Amino acid sequence: MGNGRRSIVSPPPNLQRLTGIAATAVHPYPPRMKAPRFCPQCAQPLSPRDDGGKPRAACPDKACGFVHYGNPLPVMAGIVEMDDHILLVRNVGWPETWFGLVSGFLEAGETPQEGMLRELHEELGLQGTITRLVGVYPFTERNELIIAFHVRATGEVVVGAELAGYKRVHKAKLRPWPMGTGLAVSDWLASQPS
Numbered sequence: 001m002g003n004g005r006r007s008i009v010s011p012p013p014n015l016q017r018l019t020g021i022a023a024t025a026v027h028p029y030p031p032r033m034k035a036p037r038f039c040p041q042c043a044q045p046l047s048p049r050d051d052g053g054k055p056r057a058a059c060p061d062k063a064c065g066f067v068h069y070g071n072p073l074p075v076m077a078g079i080v081e082m083d084d085h086i087l088l089v090r091n092v093g094w095p096e097t098w099f100g101l102v103s104g105f106l107e108a109g110e111t112p113q114e115g116m117l118r119e120l121h122e123e124l125g126l127q128g129t130i131t132r133l134v135g136v137y138p139f140t141e142r143n144e145l146i147i148a149f150h151v152r153a154t155g156e157v158v159v160g161a162e163l164a165g166y167k168r169v170h171k172a173k174l175r176p177w178p179m180g181t182g183l184a185v186s187d188w189l190a191s192q193p194s
Protein backbone atom coordinates (compact mmCIF):
# COMPACT_ATOMS: atom_id res chain seq x y z
CA MET A 1 0.00 0.00 0.00
CA GLY A 2 1.04 3.46 -0.80
CA ASN A 3 1.95 4.96 2.52
CA GLY A 4 3.64 1.93 3.97
CA ARG A 5 1.06 1.20 6.62
CA ARG A 6 -1.22 -1.74 6.47
CA SER A 7 -4.19 -3.05 8.30
CA ILE A 8 -4.05 -6.45 9.87
CA VAL A 9 -6.32 -9.41 9.75
CA SER A 10 -4.49 -12.01 11.67
CA PRO A 11 -6.36 -15.12 12.72
CA PRO A 12 -4.56 -17.23 15.30
CA PRO A 13 -2.77 -20.30 13.91
CA ASN A 14 -5.53 -22.73 14.84
CA LEU A 15 -8.05 -20.67 12.89
CA GLN A 16 -5.72 -20.52 9.92
CA ARG A 17 -5.70 -24.27 9.86
CA LEU A 18 -9.47 -24.41 10.23
CA THR A 19 -10.21 -21.95 7.48
CA GLY A 20 -7.50 -23.12 5.15
CA ILE A 21 -6.95 -19.59 4.00
CA ALA A 22 -5.08 -17.53 6.46
CA ALA A 23 -5.51 -13.87 5.91
CA THR A 24 -3.29 -11.57 7.67
CA ALA A 25 -1.67 -8.27 7.29
CA VAL A 26 0.95 -7.54 9.88
CA HIS A 27 1.04 -3.94 10.87
CA PRO A 28 4.63 -2.76 10.85
CA TYR A 29 3.80 -0.14 13.45
CA PRO A 30 2.59 -0.47 17.03
CA PRO A 31 -1.16 -0.26 17.55
CA ARG A 32 -2.48 3.18 16.84
CA MET A 33 -4.63 3.19 19.97
CA LYS A 34 -1.61 4.23 21.98
CA ALA A 35 -1.64 7.97 22.54
CA PRO A 36 1.41 10.01 21.61
CA ARG A 37 3.54 11.22 24.53
CA PHE A 38 4.27 14.64 23.13
CA CYS A 39 2.10 17.27 21.54
CA PRO A 40 2.40 17.11 17.75
CA GLN A 41 1.69 20.84 17.59
CA CYS A 42 4.02 22.28 20.23
CA ALA A 43 6.09 19.29 21.48
CA GLN A 44 5.14 19.63 25.16
CA PRO A 45 4.50 16.39 27.08
CA LEU A 46 0.80 15.48 26.92
CA SER A 47 -1.08 14.80 30.13
CA PRO A 48 -4.39 13.05 30.82
CA ARG A 49 -7.50 15.20 30.77
CA ASP A 50 -11.14 14.30 31.22
CA ASP A 51 -12.97 15.10 27.99
CA GLY A 52 -16.67 14.35 28.00
CA GLY A 53 -16.19 11.55 30.52
CA LYS A 54 -13.31 9.98 28.61
CA PRO A 55 -9.64 10.32 29.50
CA ARG A 56 -7.72 11.94 26.65
CA ALA A 57 -4.07 12.77 26.23
CA ALA A 58 -4.12 16.54 26.01
CA CYS A 59 -1.65 19.36 25.68
CA PRO A 60 -1.25 21.35 28.94
CA ASP A 61 -0.82 24.56 26.92
CA LYS A 62 -4.26 26.14 26.79
CA ALA A 63 -3.30 28.27 23.80
CA CYS A 64 -2.30 25.14 21.87
CA GLY A 65 -5.33 23.12 22.90
CA PHE A 66 -4.35 19.85 21.25
CA VAL A 67 -6.31 16.78 22.36
CA HIS A 68 -5.49 13.29 21.11
CA TYR A 69 -8.74 11.60 20.10
CA GLY A 70 -7.24 8.58 18.37
CA ASN A 71 -10.08 8.27 15.87
CA PRO A 72 -10.06 5.08 13.82
CA LEU A 73 -8.43 5.22 10.40
CA PRO A 74 -10.43 4.16 7.35
CA VAL A 75 -8.98 1.18 5.50
CA MET A 76 -10.21 -0.06 2.14
CA ALA A 77 -10.25 -3.78 1.49
CA GLY A 78 -11.09 -5.44 -1.80
CA ILE A 79 -12.58 -8.81 -2.61
CA VAL A 80 -10.81 -8.79 -5.95
CA GLU A 81 -12.33 -11.13 -8.49
CA MET A 82 -10.80 -12.19 -11.77
CA ASP A 83 -12.00 -15.16 -13.85
CA ASP A 84 -14.07 -16.64 -11.00
CA HIS A 85 -11.09 -16.47 -8.66
CA ILE A 86 -10.41 -14.17 -5.73
CA LEU A 87 -6.92 -12.73 -5.53
CA LEU A 88 -5.33 -12.77 -2.08
CA VAL A 89 -2.03 -11.14 -1.27
CA ARG A 90 0.87 -11.83 1.06
CA ASN A 91 2.96 -9.04 2.47
CA VAL A 92 6.71 -9.06 2.67
CA GLY A 93 7.58 -10.51 6.06
CA TRP A 94 4.47 -12.63 6.48
CA PRO A 95 4.64 -16.37 7.01
CA GLU A 96 4.29 -18.21 3.74
CA THR A 97 0.79 -19.46 4.50
CA TRP A 98 -0.69 -16.04 5.27
CA PHE A 99 -2.75 -14.24 2.68
CA GLY A 100 -5.23 -11.41 2.93
CA LEU A 101 -7.34 -9.06 0.90
CA VAL A 102 -5.82 -6.25 -1.09
CA SER A 103 -6.05 -3.41 1.41
CA GLY A 104 -4.70 -0.06 2.35
CA PHE A 105 -5.30 3.22 4.07
CA LEU A 106 -7.27 6.01 2.54
CA GLU A 107 -5.09 8.89 1.45
CA ALA A 108 -5.91 12.57 1.71
CA GLY A 109 -8.05 13.85 -1.14
CA GLU A 110 -9.26 10.53 -2.52
CA THR A 111 -12.58 8.74 -2.22
CA PRO A 112 -12.64 5.23 -0.77
CA GLN A 113 -13.40 3.94 -4.26
CA GLU A 114 -10.40 5.75 -5.72
CA GLY A 115 -8.22 4.50 -2.87
CA MET A 116 -9.37 0.93 -3.42
CA LEU A 117 -8.48 1.00 -7.11
CA ARG A 118 -5.15 2.71 -6.35
CA GLU A 119 -4.24 -0.05 -3.90
CA LEU A 120 -5.24 -2.70 -6.41
CA HIS A 121 -2.95 -1.18 -8.99
CA GLU A 122 -0.09 -0.67 -6.53
CA GLU A 123 -0.26 -4.18 -5.14
CA LEU A 124 -1.11 -6.24 -8.21
CA GLY A 125 -0.72 -3.94 -11.20
CA LEU A 126 -4.34 -4.54 -12.19
CA GLN A 127 -7.14 -2.31 -13.36
CA GLY A 128 -10.38 -2.62 -11.46
CA THR A 129 -14.05 -1.80 -11.49
CA ILE A 130 -15.87 -1.59 -8.20
CA THR A 131 -19.11 -3.52 -8.44
CA ARG A 132 -20.43 -2.69 -5.00
CA LEU A 133 -19.76 -1.81 -1.40
CA VAL A 134 -19.84 -5.08 0.53
CA GLY A 135 -19.97 -3.39 3.91
CA VAL A 136 -18.31 -1.28 6.57
CA TYR A 137 -16.77 -3.12 9.49
CA PRO A 138 -15.21 -2.04 12.76
CA PHE A 139 -11.77 -3.41 13.46
CA THR A 140 -11.37 -2.19 16.99
CA GLU A 141 -8.26 -4.29 17.65
CA ARG A 142 -6.41 -2.09 15.16
CA ASN A 143 -8.45 1.04 15.70
CA GLU A 144 -9.46 0.91 12.05
CA LEU A 145 -12.67 1.04 10.08
CA ILE A 146 -12.76 -1.33 7.13
CA ILE A 147 -14.59 -0.25 3.99
CA ALA A 148 -14.93 -3.40 1.91
CA PHE A 149 -15.66 -3.53 -1.81
CA HIS A 150 -16.13 -6.21 -4.39
CA VAL A 151 -13.88 -5.39 -7.33
CA ARG A 152 -13.67 -6.95 -10.77
CA ALA A 153 -10.08 -6.84 -11.99
CA THR A 154 -8.51 -7.06 -15.41
CA GLY A 155 -4.95 -7.10 -16.68
CA GLU A 156 -1.73 -8.95 -16.03
CA VAL A 157 -0.65 -9.34 -12.42
CA VAL A 158 2.53 -7.47 -11.53
CA VAL A 159 3.31 -7.99 -7.86
CA GLY A 160 4.13 -4.74 -6.08
CA ALA A 161 7.20 -4.13 -3.96
CA GLU A 162 5.32 -4.46 -0.68
CA LEU A 163 4.09 -7.93 -1.49
CA ALA A 164 5.88 -11.25 -1.18
CA GLY A 165 3.32 -12.87 -3.44
CA TYR A 166 -0.30 -13.52 -4.20
CA LYS A 167 -2.57 -16.42 -4.90
CA ARG A 168 -5.76 -17.12 -6.74
CA VAL A 169 -8.49 -18.92 -4.86
CA HIS A 170 -11.56 -20.14 -6.68
CA LYS A 171 -14.70 -18.46 -5.37
CA ALA A 172 -16.11 -21.83 -4.36
CA LYS A 173 -13.10 -22.49 -2.16
CA LEU A 174 -12.89 -19.12 -0.47
CA ARG A 175 -13.51 -19.33 3.28
CA PRO A 176 -13.92 -16.37 5.61
CA TRP A 177 -11.80 -15.74 8.66
CA PRO A 178 -13.39 -14.59 11.89
CA MET A 179 -12.23 -11.01 12.21
CA GLY A 180 -11.34 -7.87 10.32
CA THR A 181 -11.73 -8.23 6.57
CA GLY A 182 -12.92 -11.80 7.07
CA LEU A 183 -16.31 -10.37 8.03
CA ALA A 184 -16.57 -8.81 4.59
CA VAL A 185 -15.61 -12.08 2.94
CA SER A 186 -18.30 -13.82 4.97
CA ASP A 187 -20.97 -11.31 3.96
CA TRP A 188 -19.94 -11.40 0.33
CA LEU A 189 -19.97 -15.22 0.21
CA ALA A 190 -23.42 -15.22 1.81
CA SER A 191 -24.66 -12.94 -0.96
CA GLN A 192 -23.49 -15.28 -3.72
CA PRO A 193 -26.02 -17.49 -5.53
CA SER A 194 -25.49 -21.08 -4.45
Ligand SMILES: [Zn+2]
Nearest residue numbers: 039042059064
Ligand atom coordinates in the same frame (compact mmCIF):
# COMPACT_ATOMS: atom_id res chain seq x y z
ZN1 LIG B 1 0.50 21.57 22.31
